Amino acid sequence: MKCNFILSAILFIFLIGCTVKPLTLNKSTGFFPANKTVSQEDVRVKLPIKGKSGYQFVYLSQYIKPELHDSIQESYRTLHTQSLSQLNMGKVLNSKQFKELMSQNGIDKKNVSFSNSGLTKLAKKVGPFLKIHIRLEAENSEWDRYTIEVFDPVQGKEVFNVSTVPLILFTTEKDMIYPSINELIKWWEGQEN
Secondary structure: OHHHHHHHHHHHHHHHHHOOOOOOOEOOOOEOOOOOOOOHHHEEEEOOOOOHHHOOEEEEEEEEOOOOOHHHHHHHHHHHHHHHHOOOOOEEEOHHHHHHHHHHOOOOHHHOOOOHHHHHHHHHHHOOOEEEEEEEEEOOOOOEEEEEEEEEOOOOEEEEEEEEOOOOOOOHHHHHHHHHHHHHHHHHHOOOO
16 A cells, blocks of 8 residues: 555656746747757758738647646647747637637638648638647657647748657757747748748
8 A cells, every 4th residue: 555655656746747847938049948959950841931920820739649648748738839929920829719710700610621721721811820730749669759840821831840859858848849949939030021
C-alpha cells in the first residue's frame, strides 16, 4: 500500500513537471527566450505575403501526439495560443471560435470544408486570415518532431513551414517550441504591410 502511494506521488510529480509553460515575448528583442535557434535546413517554406496588416485573424489548429496525458496536451495548446497571441498577427481563434465566426457571418458550417481549398473559399467571404497548424508528433521511439505550418487562404498555398527534431530530453519550451516560434516571428516581421 505504501509502495503504491509512493509510485502515485512520483507519477503525479512527473506529470506536473512535464507540462509546458508559456513564456513572455521579450519586448526589447522581439523574440521569446530560447536556448538555441532553428537550423535553416529545417525551414522548409518561407514565401512572402503582401499586406500583412490586412489579415484579420489566425485560425490555429493543433495536433498534439495522443500518447501524452490530457493535461500535458492542454498545456501545449495553451502555450501555443498564448504565444501566438503576443505576435500581432491578429486574434488567435481555435476551431470552436472559428466555427462561431462562420455562424456570425451566416455561413453554414456543414457546407464548409476545413481543407485548405475550403479555407480559400471561406477567406473570400470573411476576409484574409492565416491558418497556423502546429504538430507535435513522434519522429521515432525516442524523439519528437515539432512543426509549424502557415497556410494563406488568400494565395491558396503554404507560405511558411519549419519542422525540426531537436535532440532534447526534457526542456521542450526553450529547446524545441520557442526556437521554432522565433523563426515564425522572423518570417512575419519580414512581410510587407
